[in-house]
Amino acid sequence: MRVTIKDVAKKAGLSPATVSLALNGKGERLSPRTVQAALDAARELDYRPDQNALNLITHRSNAIGLILPDICNAVFARIAHGAQERCQEDGYHLILCNSDGQPQKDVEYCRVLADRGVDGMLLVLSPDTGGYAAECSREIRKAQVPVVLIDRESREIAAPAVCTDHELGALLVVRHLLELGHRKIGCISGPPGVPSAQQRMRGYRRALWEYGIEQETGLMVEGDYRTESGYWATERLLEQGVTAIFACNDLMACGVYRYAVEHGIQIPKNLSVAGFDDAEFSDVLAVPLTTVRQPSFTLGRAAAERLIAQIRGETVPQEPEVFPPELKIRASACPPKSV
């Protein structure tokens, strides 16, 4: 059986109440010998107080909830890793909730975590929140615990956010292609309506604008973040005579690779390719992919940092903290043949 305070009391020859005072640093009225006897007995029996009882006294659960769309997606896994590491440093436990990208589950988990009495929540909203963000907001207000949003802000939820600068990431990688001498650069976008995808497109446009290159609508093809869409977009972009393709995520860049292999197009000699995400596989591809690494681990840590500060009662800035992504130059882009 688990060692209880009664066992300690019995061993020390004291009452449980006396042991409790001694162990909780409230032994001013006890003799030093009594305090020592209680401490010795507790150590010998390896007594550790019941966390549930402590929680009830302190009105703290020492638990932080993390809601995210898909733990099997490397970006979210890295966020979870960073958050867990930071929580652990301050003795918080991280409760993992996988919403499967369903916004109604975001709401459900907000409610469940509130019932559980977590000290705070970290929330990576599902892609299409629709009307559910307002419901999340209601649950959060009711729970009266601090919240930090990760990767996505929300007008409905009044909480500090930590984000990746997706626009900057796209700007950096398209600039890299421009610096190599490419002027006809195709872009395979993400699904319309997804904020990160829109920001990446903005970065692409800004880079072209900086170089005084007119945007041709034919060089922008809509994708859906899946490999297959990258494959078909490649066909259309090559018809337009592009020398380089910026795919708005690495999975679509894989689609470009597949098209190239099937059609005898050598990367990067005949076609330069760049992606976004620095997915697990990007570095191990036959031609390692030039891409943008999201600061996901840092994001997870920073979000937990802000949350813990709020739990401690500190005021944290309400404007989002934006982290720069990192350009990863690898082997998939080189100067175009004509240069």
Added chain:
Amino acid sequence: MRVTIKDVAKKAGLSPATVSLALNGKGERLSPRTVQAALDAARELDYRPDQNALNLITHRSNAIGLILPDICNAVFARIAHGAQERCQEDGYHLILCNSDGQPQKDVEYCRVLADRGVDGMLLVLSPDTGGYAAECSREIRKAQVPVVLIDRESREIAAPAVCTDHELGALLVVRHLLELGHRKIGCISGPPGVPSAQQRMRGYRRALWEYGIEQETGLMVEGDYRTESGYWATERLLEQGVTAIFACNDLMACGVYRYAVEHGIQIPKNLSVAGFDDAEFSDVLAVPLTTVRQPSFTLGRAAAERLIAQIRGETVPQEPEVFPPELKIRASACPPKSV
């Protein structure tokens, strides 16, 4: 502020003790009208009891701890996903602990979770447990909570386990290469001493034995589960005249791909390749990789299932539950040219 039982009592015009009896289904001595008044007030105020208080009464935390080496590894992320889904169905929360593959952290987390009063633990041990497994075992015995081991058994820890049949997986994929007509099949092993790697090697040997093919030691090259080791092993295996390579994980298969691209060897026309793991990228490679899918999600669910059964006081079989992996036939293997 959070709605408390006092608020409900005030609204209903009852004492908190009466409300407590009514809400906890112990209102036999109360009038039906009183019970109804308490229930109505609770519903109107959206009162939900403090989980910490309930936990103290029920001696349950409704929390399950999951310790794993690396949440950013897709195999473990899928285990976590499966476990979380199963836990959620029974109202348990999953506390995520990332050991970074350090066995001393396994011990630390066992202790911390026990202090927290979790109802049970799911444990994916770090690769090199050394003497730490015995320490984990001590912490678990002290905590007196049920434990289920995932993916790896341990002689030191007396707990049921759920595992992948790595040997069967390797057997299936090497048989596939043999059925295609390959007779000189190279094998790039995992790091020596890692149980899953040893089991995969056994599967490779068993498949050759089934086909009456003598094992040549030159066809077995040691790898370390990293891409680079797959690259260098390929050079050595091609010198031996292999027509197919079985890499004991997908990352090393990527090394084979890279070597092939750099040396103008076409996959699968000139060299068939198979891997193990069905990593996130295996399906999106330019030549989709024939590989073995670990039943990781199923493993996570099954482990949580066994754990919850134990928490309920049911007896579960002590012998490990072994799940078959699935052969994923894709485009990277075809009959050898000479056939």
